[in-house]
Amino acid sequence: MLSERQLPMAATAEPVTSPHAIDDPIERLRQLIAADLDAVNAMIAERMVSPVPLIPELASHLIAGGGKRIRPMLTLAAAAMCGYKGNAHVKLATAVEFIHTATLLHDDVVDQSDLRRGRKTANVIWGNPSSVLVGDFLFSRAFQLMVDAGSLQVLGVLANAAAVIAEGEVLQLQTARRVDTTQATYLQVIAAKTAALFAAAAEVGALIASRDAADAAALADYGRRLGVAFQLIDDLLDYTARERDLGKTIGDDFREGKVTLPVLIAVARGTPDDQIFWRRVIEQGQQGPEDLAFAMERMEELGAFTETLAFATAEGQAAKKALERFGDSPWRKALIDIVDFCVQRAY
Amino acid sequence: MLSERQLPMAATAEPVTSPHAIDDPIERLRQLIAADLDAVNAMIAERMVSPVPLIPELASHLIAGGGKRIRPMLTLAAAAMCGYKGNAHVKLATAVEFIHTATLLHDDVVDQSDLRRGRKTANVIWGNPSSVLVGDFLFSRAFQLMVDAGSLQVLGVLANAAAVIAEGEVLQLQTARRVDTTQATYLQVIAAKTAALFAAAAEVGALIASRDAADAAALADYGRRLGVAFQLIDDLLDYTARERDLGKTIGDDFREGKVTLPVLIAVARGTPDDQIFWRRVIEQGQQGPEDLAFAMERMEELGAFTETLAFATAEGQAAKKALERFGDSPWRKALIDIVDFCVQRAY
Numbered sequence: 001m002l003s004e005r006q007l008p009m010a011a012t013a014e015p016v017t018s019p020h021a022i023d024d025p026i027e028r029l030r031q032l033i034a035a036d037l038d039a040v041n042a043m044i045a046e047r048m049v050s051p052v053p054l055i056p057e058l059a060s061h062l063i064a065g066g067g068k069r070i071r072p073m074l075t076l077a078a079a080a081m082c083g084y085k086g087n088a089h090v091k092l093a094t095a096v097e098f099i100h101t102a103t104l105l106h107d108d109v110v111d112q113s114d115l116r117r118g119r120k121t122a123n124v125i126w127g128n129p130s131s132v133l134v135g136d137f138l139f140s141r142a143f144q145l146m147v148d149a150g151s152l153q154v155l156g157v158l159a160n161a162a163a164v165i166a167e168g169e170v171l172q173l174q175t176a177r178r179v180d181t182t183q184a185t186y187l188q189v190i191a192a193k194t195a196a197l198f199a200a201a202a203e204v205g206a207l208i209a210s211r212d213a214a215d216a217a218a219l220a221d222y223g224r225r226l227g228v229a230f231q232l233i234d235d236l237l238d239y240t241a242r243e244r245d246l247g248k249t250i251g252d253d254f255r256e257g258k259v260t261l262p263v264l265i266a267v268a269r270g271t272p273d274d275q276i277f278w279r280r281v282i283e284q285g286q287q288g289p290e291d292l293a294f295a296m297e298r299m300e301e302l303g304a305f306t307e308t309l310a311f312a313t314a315e316g317q318a319a320k321k322a323l324e325r326f327g328d329s330p331w332r333k334a335l336i337d338i339v340d341f342c343v344q345r346a347y
Numbered sequence: 348m349l350s351e352r353q354l355p356m357a358a359t360a361e362p363v364t365s366p367h368a369i370d371d372p373i374e375r376l377r378q379l380i381a382a383d384l385d386a387v388n389a390m391i392a393e394r395m396v397s398p399v400p401l402i403p404e405l406a407s408h409l410i411a412g413g414g415k416r417i418r419p420m421l422t423l424a425a426a427a428m429c430g431y432k433g434n435a436h437v438k439l440a441t442a443v444e445f446i447h448t449a450t451l452l453h454d455d456v457v458d459q460s461d462l463r464r465g466r467k468t469a470n471v472i473w474g475n476p477s478s479v480l481v482g483d484f485l486f487s488r489a490f491q492l493m494v495d496a497g498s499l500q501v502l503g504v505l506a507n508a509a510a511v512i513a514e515g516e517v518l519q520l521q522t523a524r525r526v527d528t529t530q531a532t533y534l535q536v537i538a539a540k541t542a543a544l545f546a547a548a549a550e551v552g553a554l555i556a557s558r559d560a561a562d563a564a565a566l567a568d569y570g571r572r573l574g575v576a577f578q579l580i581d582d583l584l585d586y587t588a589r590e591r592d593l594g595k596t597i598g599d600d601f602r603e604g605k606v607t608l609p610v611l612i613a614v615a616r617g618t619p620d621d622q623i624f625w626r627r628v629i630e631q632g633q634q635g636p637e638d639l640a641f642a643m644e645r646m647e648e649l650g651a652f653t654e655t656l657a658f659a660t661a662e663g664q665a666a667k668k669a670l671e672r673f674g675d676s677p678w679r680k681a682l683i684d685i686v687d688f689c690v691q692r693a694y
Contacts, residue, residue: 052518106483110476129457129520132479136453136486137513143490143506147499155502159490166484171399173476 025337029073032334036076036090037069043094047141058122058134063101067117070230070338071201072097077338078205078219081331088149088208095149095158096201098142103165103197105135110169111256115249154204161200168192177257177285179267179278186264187228194234195227202226202335218322222335225319230342232312235260237345239296240305251292257282261311265304266295274298309343316343372684376420379681383423383437384416390441394488405469405481410448414464417577417685418548419444424685425552425566428678435496435555442496442505443548445489450512450544452482457516458603462596501551508547515539524604524632526614526625533611534575541581542574549573549682565669569682572666577689579659582607584692586643587652598639604629608658612651613642621645656690663690 030037044063048056072093079089107113108121109128115121123131139162146155172189175181202223206216238253239262253260259282267278281287281295299305316339326332377384391410395403419440426436454460455468456475462468470478486509493502519536522528549570553563585600586609600607606629614625628634628642646652663686673679 050514050517052514052521054517054521055514103483106479110479128475130517132453132456133513133516133520135483136450137510137517139483139486140506140510140513144503144510147503147506150499152494152497152499152502155499156491156494159487159494163484163487163491166480166487167397167399167402169480170397170401170477170484173480174399174401 025334025341026068026070026073029077029334029338032330033073033076033080036080036093037073039090040069040072040076040093040097043090043145044097047094047098047145048138050137054126054130055134055137058105058126058130059101059138061119061125062104062116062122063097067097067101069097070342071100071197073338074198074201074223074226074335075205077331077335078202079209080205081326081329081335082206082209082211082215082219084205084209086208088151088154089205091145091149092154092158092204092208093201095142095145096197096204098138098145099158099162099165100197102135102138102142103169103193105131105138107169109135110173113252115252149208151208154207157200157203157207161196164192164196168194168196175259177259177283179259179263179275179282181259181264183261183264183268186259186261190228190231191224194231195224198227198230199223215325218325222319222322225315225322226339226342229312229315229319229339232261232308232315233343233345236262236305236308236312239299251296254281254292254295255287257285261308262299262304263295265307266299266302269302269304270298274302312343316340372681372688373415373417373420376424376681376685379677380420380423380427383427383440384420386437387416387419387423387440387444390437390492391444394441394445394492395485397484401473401477402481402484405452405473405477406448406485408466408472409451409463409469410444414444414448416444417689418447418544420685421545421548421570421573421682422552424678424682425549426556427552428673428676428682429553429556429558429562429566431552431556433555435498435501436552438492438496439501439505439551439555440548442489442492443544443551445485445492446505446509446512447544449482449485449489450516450540452478452485454516456482457520460599462599496555498555501554504547504550504554508543511539511543515541515543522606524606524630526606526610526622526629528606528611530608530611530615533606533608537575537578538571541578542571545574545577546570562672565672569666569669572662572669573686573689576659576662576666576686579608579655579662580690580692583609583652583655583659586646598643601628601639601642602634604632608655609646609651610642612654613646613649616649616651617645621649659690663687 045060048059048063050056075093075096076089104116105122108116108123109131113121114124122134142158143155146158168189168191171185172193175185175189199220200223203216203220206219235253238260239251241250263278263282267275270278277294281291319339320336323332323335392407395406395410397403422440422443423436451463452469455463455470456478460468461471469481489505490502493505515536515538518532519540522532522536546567547570550563550567553566582600585607586598588597610625610629614622617625624641624645628638666686667683670679670682
């Protein structure tokens with residue numbers, strides 16, 4: 001059995017003492033864009049309102065439920081770094097958070113999840129129908145906000161991202177329980193389901209500031225690489241985090257038969273006996289009480305955690321490199337720090 | 348037990364000999380806008396394409412599966428009536444059909460339906476997760492098409508409609524199985540879940556043709572009234588149609604405990620024994636083999652069908668009246684005929 005000390009995660013090697021400590025880069029970024037972030041939070045509350053009370057009730061459960069607001073912070077910080085003066089960035093950051101929340105609501109229905117961020121999921125409390133429909137509502141609200149923001153170009157970027165996210169989610173469904181999924185297909189899934197929104201969130205910061213196409217592309221590249229790193233760490237944490245930090249149960253992905261990069265690496269590097277094991281536990285879903293521990297041990301022995309972390313770290317480095325064309329500024333520094341946070345995070 | 352002859356439906360009094368007969372107003376409208384409608388059908392096929400093959404497979408099952416295309420036809424006919432010259436109407440009509448299809452996919456998940464238009468629903472064939480996600484994809488594609496069409500004003504109208512539809516669906520969930528739902532609340536539900544998209548579909552025809560606000564409002568009013576009439580007839584047909592025409596099972600709404608206007612009228616006009624009956628079959632969902640027949644008999648005796656048809660007819664008249672400000676034209680005539688079709692339809 002694996003002990004926490006053996007895990008390759010930087011976050012467990014250098015434990016985060018408190019998520020609110022000032023050396024937390026998320027907290028530093030929060031302070032840097034505090035006024036804008038307050039405006040986003042106010043707008044989230046304002047735009048969730050509906051004559052149908054269940055809608056804000058259900059939406060606020062998830063939105064107020066401890067999300068890190070990384071995606072809207074990317075929009076705010078990118079806009080500030082690009083010298084944007086105006087109010088559209090707050091609307092777009094709110095739209096980005098609404099799109100994200102809509103996809104979470106639908107994901108939890110799709111995955112039949114019962115815990116998210118340490119709390120019961122909306123589908124458990126209010127049922128799948130309400131989660132599907134309130135997701136649709138938030139999605140529509142996101143587009144209303146984008147219309148208010150007034151840029152067709154930005155609308156195009158976020159509408160494309162939304163379509164790509166849905167494609168990634170469907171592709172993920174089709175790879176479910178398939179240990180013969182290629183690593184390339186898996187990377188295609190996470191580029192679509194996670195990184196596309198990170199990319200769009202950062203890119204629109206450049207677009208509303210009327211920066212040129214190269215600046216917009218650089219921020220999109222930054223967001224995309226950061227998103228891939230973020231998702232790989234998410235997949236890793238499902239096996240290596242402390243439950244208290246994670247806010248959900250360790251091994252959820254395993255129990256749901258999800259093929260993530262650590263699993264695919266362990267499959268690729270494993271013995272014929274390993275192949276039989278993975279097919280039984282993932283493809284056939286036949287899991288005994290010792291199987292999660294054995295899976296984690298094999299992933300550790302075969303370097304699957306180290307390799308996944310290395311991949312995430314490399315993507316993070318590339319994300320930082322994409323920011324080099326922008327002059328030094330507190331916002332650029334914050335966007336760089338956020339990469340380190342996403343790679344090193346314990347939750 | 349009710350015989351077909353006793354039903355108050357115009358469609359059964361004056362049977363439609365074939366949906367393809369030239370005296371069918373839908374068919375006449377189709378011929379009038381044939382080139383545009385062909386362009387919409389081509390664009391539907393083109394924009395459903397995705398690197399993920401399941402998406403067009405699932406979407407085309409529903410989109411190609413015998414829909415009447417009433418909503419996109421409203422956009423095309425309204426644009427033509429308003430003198431629009433250009434290509435945006437085809438994109439917007441396609442977007443309207445995609446929004447409609449996305450809501451159908453999600454509705455069938457919400458209602459756990461297994462038949463639509465006489466065919467197995469997508470959720471039965473491919474499962475709820477795929478239906479939710481392909482719905483999200485089509486919704487995103489709709490917004491991409493609107494971006495292509497290039498009008499923020501039109502985007503605003505359709506984004507508002509999408510939000511209102513979701514609100515209506517959530518409100519409907521909350522009235523589920525509640526026979527104490529007021530008729531006003533019920534009308535609010537159908538105004539949102541059905542009529543909002545009819546209204547937006549017609550209104551955008553005026554907007555892209557740069558007609559003034561009064562013309563746009565008149566077409567929105569036309570669409571809204573038509574949508575209410577359409578939904579009321581839909582609710583009525585669930586009890587009074589011939590199954591062969593309906594493409595689904597008679598009494599589905601009853602079995603699902605849906606409160607529609609015929610039920611609410613029968614409840615309001617019923618005896619204390621009726622109240623007990625409705626609470627048992629709808630609220631408690633305890634239904635025996637004779638209950639549907641009894642419910643239909645009571646609705647007939649209490650004038651619930653006649654009253655619902657009268658309400659739909661009045662809304663249809665108001666829809667036609669809203670078109671009076673537009674000069675006589677083949678398109679105005681077609682939009683008027685479509686009202687009669689929607690009120691008199693047997694399927």
